[in-house]
Amino acid sequence: MESGTTLPGITPRNSSATLTTESTPSKRGHVNSQPPRRDIQTPSSAWRSRADAWEFLGYAFKQLAKGGQGMQSRSGLQDQAVQALRLLQAMELYWAAPGLAALAPLLNCMDSGDYDAGLDMIRGMAHLMPSAGPGPVGPRPASPGPVSPDRVGPEPGQSGAERSISGVPEDSRERRPARERPRFDVLFVDDMTEQEAEALKAELLAQRRPSDAFTYELIVVPSYEDALVALVLNPAIQACILRPGFSIASSQPLGRDLRKYLAGLVGTDLAGMPPLGRFLSLAEQISELRPELDVYLVAGVAMESLAGSLTKRFRRIFRRQDNLDLHLSLLSGVAERYRTPFFTALQEYSRRPASVFHALPISRGGSVGNSPWIRDMADFYGMNLLLAETSATSGGLDSLLDPHGSIKEAQDLAARAFGSQKTFFVTNGTSTANKIVHQSILAPGDVVLVDRNCHKSHHYAFVLAGARVSYLDAYPLDKFAFYGAVPLATIKARLLAYRRAGRLDEVKMITLTNCTFDGIVYDVERVMEECLAIKPDLVFLWDEAWFAFARSHPVFRRRTAMAAARKLEASFSDPGYAARHAEQAASLHDPVTGAPADDELWLKTRLIPDPAKARLRVYATQSTHKTLTSLRQGSMIHVFDQDFSEHNQESFREAYMTHTSTSPNYQILASLDIGRRQVELEGFGLVQKQADLATIVAQAVARHPLLKKYFRVLTSRDLIAAPYRETGSAMPLRDGLAALADAWLHDEFVVDPSRLTLDISRTGIDGDTFRHRYLADKHGIQVNKTSRNTVLFMTNIGTSRSAVAYLIEVLVKLAESFEEERPARKTADEGLAAGLTGTTPPLPDFSSFADRYRRDPLSPDGDIRAAYFESYKDGSTTYLSAGDLKARIAEGEEVVSAGFVTPYPPGFPILVPGQVITSQALEFMEALDTREVHGFDPLRGFRIFTDKAGEEAQR
Template sequence: MTPVSRVLVVSDDAKWQADVLAGLGAAAVRLENPYGLTFVGVARSQDALDLIARDGDVQVVLVDKQLQEKGVSQPAAQLANRISAFRPEISLYVLLFDDDERALVEDLASHAVDGYFYRDELDFHGWFRILSAELAEKSATPFYDKLKQYVRMAKDSWHTPGHSGGDSLKGSPWVGDFHDFVGESMLRADLSVSVPMLDSLLHPTGVIEEAQMLAAKAFGAKRTYFATNGTSTSNKVIFQTLLAPGDKLLLDRNCHKSVHHGVILSGALPVYLDSSINKQFGIFGPVPKETIFAAIDANPDARVLILTSCTYDGLRYDLKPIIEAAHEQGIKVIVDEAWYGFARFHPAFRPTALESGADYVTQSTHKVLSAFSQASMIHVNDPGFDAHLFRENFNMHASTSPQYNLIASLDVARKQAVMEGYRLLDRTLKLAQELRDKINSTGAFRVLELSDLLPEEVREDGIQLDPTKLTVDITQSGFTADELQQALFERYNIQVEKSTFSTITLLLTLGTTRSKVSRLYDAMLRLAKEKRPPRPLGRMPEIPRFSRLASLPRDAFYEAGERLPLLDDDGRPNAALVGRVCCDQIVPYPPGIPVLVPGQVIDDTILAYLARLQKTQKSIEMHGLAEDGGEFLLRVLKEGELAQLPGRALFK
């Protein structure tokens, strides 16, 4: 299927524009046109902006430098900047009379312009070839193409993996169905690093490096690295690159558990920042700006600040002032953008973390774009970036046998985001609004708005909501979250993203369709019509505030410690744990926020909280507790171990 690539010509010179459109249209007929170039003209800047907002197939804009608009100085350059700010993936060319005009455009809009044509050299075939080459470069998938080429070469495999391109599975009476299920191409593309033409993820110099460079340009980074171990590993790689044992960092307590694991591995000294909490719905929001600014002022020796934006529930920071405050103190900023990797490709979601000035950004490309699970990207804009040190840390965590299909999916996901991301995201936004309206019309379910989700302490912080993440209040439906998820799954074949005691979360992506929206609405309407009486829903007790650290998390984690029961013989919180230092990360899931981290002192409020969860919230998973015969145990430092820790002096 041939794509459609609209080329927009902006000029108020009607005769000249008509000649250009006719000449380029004729070239499209005579020459090879694999990208489906078609041409359309407008006479005013606002008409151009309106068209690129309506039409996601606009891939290239040609702006006449002679464009004149009343009251506007240098309208061509201004339009170039506005297009770049609105849809940075669009290629933009300026049509000039001479090099003096080029110098002026370069001065005003060089970052927005991809190339130039001379207005009086009407070489339409030449222009057409250049525009085709521009689209070829943008839409290239160097790694994926090379992988397909290798598979088609049908080489005999005398190397790993052991299934030998699927030959070990084919025809087997026991496992042959797996070959059919996965598919011939997938198995043939599962190759060894012994294939030089496919480059090396650990030392890329060929097609992987080319693919990463294209991704960096697409996402607005100086450098981009593909990761096949997910954003969990990506966060750890950055921590080990920036932090040495004892270095201080500021981090949101609500960060993904991989961030807390990174603290352990790096040996860093964390300053934990408590998240805001929406107690009504059990949702954890961003850290208040006031808290972040106070932490930056109080810890000018911190090396790193890490935040999650947007959160699992779609809440995103006003990042720019936060990043500027951190940079004033020389603090590097890492943003975990795992749930927001698509944001660059539609103005409704911008600015991105990179656009706001972040030094490092991690993205779970697989979560919200069209990559396979575990496929992620690390974007770097740090002016002091040490590429060698980063590579050493990256290779420490990366597999020496990376899955080539994952790398190919990153290449393809980037291409799709650049070439049709705007159009698909625009559709997703419309479907999100449609689904929001339909769910609200049921009378039993209600999609929460930003004002519902924001905890009181962050209402003035400029926080925005990602509209593709719908949090649905189920309190009037008569269902518990578990009952509702089970009914949707078993009766209507629908799987939702997550739940709290009073909400479910729906995630809309590029793959959301109107048919899926219709089926979900029909299911929720049918459930609403059961008219169950509203029921009092149990809620999780509030997570206690962070107590204090008695040691570096790494030091506590690597001690042997001892395991003490969470509850005493009478089923009450074990008082012997109060004042002891935890060795493990204790995380109730949901919501997934650590109640205890290694090195943290246990107080009575924390102990009471954990005990209450164990007794009343049976559906909550408790990560980090040991279990022995149905009894839960907490690993803590032995009495003599704390005094012997090498970093103990930092906490006296």
């Protein structure tokens, strides 16, 4: 059994199941054949508890079969095995394999004491057992039993057409053994007897054939609620089949958290609905929870009358006898998501013989394979990388700058996966993606509202576009030396100020980071809704560099740009929404003059835009390589712009041409194609796991007596001020899926639960030292970001349970070392710790642009382009040390920055060209412990404009 594995019944509080009824052992210490079931509590960790329960059963049967233990220890082991079986009785209804049918024989073996037979059964089901967590991909263990038809490989001599009958070409399957074929579950929703369910499974599974690219099993659940529970618990489900006969309520022992979460999904009016209304409602709920899944309807009568009116909700409608067509549709639906047009084209290209007479000597390994000096490159990277290198766009490889074939198909599939109208691949990072979007939207003189703490790529984009920049300040977290996000009230106040000044027409777009490096997430829908109520044509760019994974989770998804845009589009088409706007508009305008009421009323009101005027022009840039599977620099631009073809298509194309290399890296493009496939086929399960694994770390830090002495994971209460939180949970996911959904629905800001900001101030070690000396150098643990007294840990879809266990182990070892060393360095430690926990220089707000770069003294926006290029002139700049700068500022002199000063990470500027330097900014720079600061020369100091440059600019 894996080290640290515990039975979910004696796990800590908030595990995925809690004991609700005592077991009933017989006099021999065995259990009767129908033990009471246990409640399923927190869906987010169900994958972990289920895997642990099956693993523990294997361990228990093995130990019991060995014998030789004392009766007391044997009895305890039996009781724990019974608890595991009880948990699985509640959960296995929602999985096809091993499934409920596997539990009754195991219960009988436990009751009769035939432990050898039970152990043989578990060994025989090894290939069906759930994974203990994300980790390296490899073939499942082979079953010792006979090979069943669903695990037979392709038949020799079959034609390519026969082998691709299931929708996947033979080449994409690499002729792998059938037991390695991807396996998925199909959810069938209908209230039927056990015999009917088994007959249904037999009828449908009888359609399987050796040529199938995938293999699947059926799960039959009787009710609306059970269907939703299955979708939340089981990420292996790839398709749903509905028959109108299902009931509403579940008879399973669902825990309080799951019940509360379901209450938010299941309407109170279902009981009075006719069958048609029920399955339409369920189909819509499936689409909300898992939009990537295929949904089918099996109708008994009047099928023709349903066709046409239900096509938006169902992939296809079948009669009950259409088993072969249903089977082929299940496979082809998954095959459609499995398809990777560009990756497949690149594979096929690499297999073809070719003579290279174009640029790129490395193509086909030409300059490497026969070289005695660089042959190790091929040894290290492998020949496939070299065979796939080419500068040709023929043979199905397509052109990124003018895609019409495999790249266009891959981008279209990505648009479907991420819910956008259009998606564009970017091969040199989200820095370039941001520049493309800004250049396509902004013209010289346009005003852009932007969080001053956004990534430096945005600021450089404004220089290139010539936009006038109006910086917004995020709320500061001075104690931890980083920023939160920009409050909606701040954004509304700035827009209203432009309206008051008669300049609202100059405001073109707003740019915000969602989520921030430190995990602060906006209510995207609300921000866009209220902004559009003031400025109906405002363009939004959401920098989701760190949030690409959110699309895969039903709770996180609603706070993504694309999901919010689609939700608002649906709202704007609702007549009731227009009526609510009309009612509110009457209260926000003078009844006589029609002029807007006082700004204070607009600030206090949750605004509703005019759906007849508001235009949804929404862009999101995502670093696929940061949170999903892609090679470094693989990014995407997602577009939901109702005016794209009319107002931005050409300028976007030109901006894309400007910033995109004419020699894009095909390996990066192929990895984006693969990453999209993974999002659609297993993204939900992987994202669910990454958040749960972060919760494990947070709970360990909070509960371990030594860890909590030196460390503390910051919660929502630390990172989000009370005015921005309607709900009270400190760590919503820890409190359950219902608490998470509640916070993400109502709070202005929430914290990404997969990110953990660890407060290390009580260790007496600053963040940079802790990161390099204690984590990286001593233990090989890599992190991206620290602040003066915090370290940011991020789980991702590749994080394993072993990695989490190792991190906890390292933190414990460090805490133990601090404990041992404490007496020897007590005085020094206490002094440093006091400095890290005490008052620190406040984070500097954006001061202002110098008057010569502003339109007028009252305008907050500045011409950053003019300031940037002013520094190119000879004699316009000089360098001053921090001390000299302080002295000049103290004397009342205005000193203006001539360039960007950007600590990295996180990569946002403390100073920008044209900004007035303040003593607050200098104090913050003095306290900064980041080693890498772009734009600051430690020998010469800060680059500033000379008095001569200022005089010339004023002329």
